[in-house]
Amino acid sequence: MSRILISVTHLLGAGHLTRAASLARAFARAGHAVTLVSGGMPIARPRLDGIRLVQLPPVRITGTAFTALLDPEGTPVTAERLAARREALLGAFADGRPDVVITELWPFGRRVLSPEFEALAEAVRAASPRPLLLASIRDILATPSRPERIAATHARLAAYDAVLVHGDPAFLPLDASWPADASLAPRLRYTGYVDEAEAAPAPAESRVGIVVSGGSSAAGLPLQEAAVAAAALTPGLSWRILVGGAVPDPAFARLVEAAPANAVVERARPDFRALLAGAALSVSQAGYNTVLDLLSSGCASVLVPFEAGHETEQRLRADTLAAHGLARVLPEDALTPESLAAAVLAAPAPGAPHAIGRDGARRSVAIVEAMLRAPSLLSHPEEGGRPALHPALDLAPLTDALARAADAGRTVAFWWRDDDAVAHTPALDRLLALARRSGWPVALAAVPARAEPSLAARLADEAGVDLLVHGLAHANHAPPAAKKAEFGPHRPLDALRADATEALALARARLGPRLLPVLVPPWNRLDPSLPGSLPALGYRGLSAAAPVAPVPGLIQVHAAVDPIAWRAGAKLADPAWIIDRAARAVAQDGTVGLLTHHLVQDEATWAFCARLLDHLAACAAKGRGANLSRAAALFAPTASPVSQPSPIFRGDPGTPPPREDSTASG
Template sequence: MKKILFYCQYLAGMGHLVRSTEIIRSLVPSFQVCLVIGGEPIDQFEVPDGVEVVYLPALREEAGELIALNQSVESVKIARRQRLLGLFEQFQPDCVITECFPFSKYKMAFELLPLLERAKAAQVKVVCSLRDLIMTQSMSEKGLARKQARILDQIQQFYDLVLCHCDRNLQSLDACFPSAHALTCEVFYTGYVAQSLATSFVQQQALKSPRIVASVGGGRYGYSLLKAIGEVGPLLHHAIPHQIYAFAGPFMSESEFHSLKTLTSSQSNITLQRFTPNLMDYLYGADLSISLGGYNTTMNVLSSQVRSLILPSPSPNQADEQWLRASRLAQLGAVEVLSPDQLSPSALAHAILQHLHTAKPSHAINLKGSENTAKRLRQLCDQTVALAR
């Protein structure tokens, strides 16, 4: 069985980890997989059975700078680099996958460039796993040109394949990376990656209807939306029989989560939890989803075909990405976009009640990203075997 070393680093939210593990779920029947996680561990997060998981000393990002827990960043960098290179020698992969790098996460170049050099020397296949939209920060024209030149150079040096996890009919790489035509390796559009239904325990329970699910991904930027949900609760309680299941996310601050608990504790129509590994179960049985517009949440909404109200994240680093994705899907009638001025109790109650009476959305968007990724990687590794013979 061929071996894949899958590197995943999340710096603010948890979306990169969710997408990576869903891809890995389709890989494990055909590959031996080692998942390298560089972010903070998440309680209750479930990795597919049979996957070896290695946690590097955690790094996250605040105000554009890397932050380590109880250690200096430099000492953590040294320890991570040594651990990663040692793991490569121990695991001896046939393929290395870097999630997003080199298109983003360049702060991790201190450990990824040595890994890629080692992979190249060992003639190991190298693949980039890339979501639909590349996060861009404001920079000068010269700065953008330098960034694109660096990406092109590193793709040319190290990479055999770029996997774009999107539907090419909806989003293409050149729309957010104008130099895509100059890439020297294949760009393969897998379709979007959507989570599978994990269990059916939620659907088997007798839950109130309509069921409304409110979620904010990792939670660092979701407080304002869940606060609005808590404030609209009393209005909805008197308007319709329903139950709201709200999930704050593992990275919401304790003070914000405590504030939400205080706000909702006396409201019988709102159940607030920190995190669930079974969000898809809730969505499949829901009448309405209210959420931020991250990649994974949006794909879950499309997969479950639940009515949805999406508020693009207020985070400066995510706002453009989430707005672009949500607005394009809204044009197809797949989602409805919320604006910040609709978060007052009366405006939000109106939007919820109105949307609950609309028809469930339908679409023809390609959501087979996980399966198509596994198929393409099998072909890549089979090609390697044929060349070796």
């Protein structure tokens, strides 16, 4: 058992406290002693049994004035109150003697409370033994307009061991809202969204029509007012409008009085998720927890993201959901009773199927436990202090997924593709040595126009190696503003066919009999009109990161599990996240491909790949749901015409997990 301290101050709504409380409960369920320090206004917070709650002298704000702190009575906070908060926080640290300290949002936000958080960080640095110091942040952050503030945040993170990012990078990576530079990226640990998915009591109503919600704060009042008026414009529809507890009673009373006969106005309910499950449509903002409720229920939704005070978080989340077919967006500045009624009458479809990671509480506990077990696994030294840590490699999620596949009578085919081979190099020797030691066959995607004679000579006696056609010259023909591509939709189809023809001819001439007529487009990007021409050009197969439409005579086997975080400087991505994604791929029917790049991998990536390959080889040897497949067999004419990877790896082939543009090097 370890001791965990989580410090959080919510100011606008209760989302930050809700997420922190979920983490606290997850750590407590795992047997840890948890102290939750809350600095916002006290709210009803159920199910904190077994968790020590420390309430600091509370502060709050009005509107979006995050720098104007108020006390509960609405007067500006005094220096004495801030000092009392700081002393209470340090007292909680001293009393709890934690092994792990987690600061929610800070140092990425809550700059107005920097003195108390800095005092806590200093106490951590001075403690012996020194606790782990972690930041906990949601999927989207508010990026400061002044670059020096970003630099100050990154400087403060030098004292931190990791940053728990409670989001899914395959859906919405952190760098969509915050610059994850080379100093920050190695610290990021994506957990998935924190959603405890509690079973809510079933509502008394079997069908509840349109459910309108605005979160717990008063920020949802404009939406609720528009909904009351929109209900009057749509007498044939049934509306249920839920109002957060922070909306003052007089404003709530006005909503009740103005509601037409087809609308019910009531305070927010504990069975909100169950209401959504029985609703025809949800109308809401796009806060973190509300979106999780929507994803869980699958309810069709219209999102009116909160954008007052130059807030961008909810709009980015809403637009991303809309881009994935999971919602429709009505911008807040376009909100009127008429526009809302029109959006409702447009009848959005239910949310599309998705595999967005929502096991963030459990994964956070697993990441922290792994860090506590293996403090010697260092990522890189930091100036003047303790090195940052990489969590130990936890293979249990993958092992469990394979066991379930075996119990279901399924065997998952794994294969290994390595890209960018051009010559005999020390890195190639290392790759081949790893293949021999682990017992894995490897398929080398070689660049025909750049292939040197030394490559074919080195591979002449390597019985377990197949060769694939990695484009023609690995040349980028995309416009400057577009993602790199050699066979992308930026040139005429005839030019693409000509290059593909030349590539296969050169490959056959330079690479010898180990060559398979399989095209691997550089950067995994391909004009969708080209595959239909490939069989006539002599190709038998296609391998990228995700399938294209089936083509008769063309076998597709893809490799989407890339362990490299390209935007972080071609470093190892979060191992826990890669394992989790691979485990979820195993849960689907199809072939799972590992993609490596021997010419650019760092030591951490080599070590991770070795562990993963050894583990899967051991599972295959013991008949535990895995089979190591050779490319020559997968692309044989008797193979399935299309080998589908798991849907969690579909999307832009330039950004497989953990969405760091994993095909950036091709």
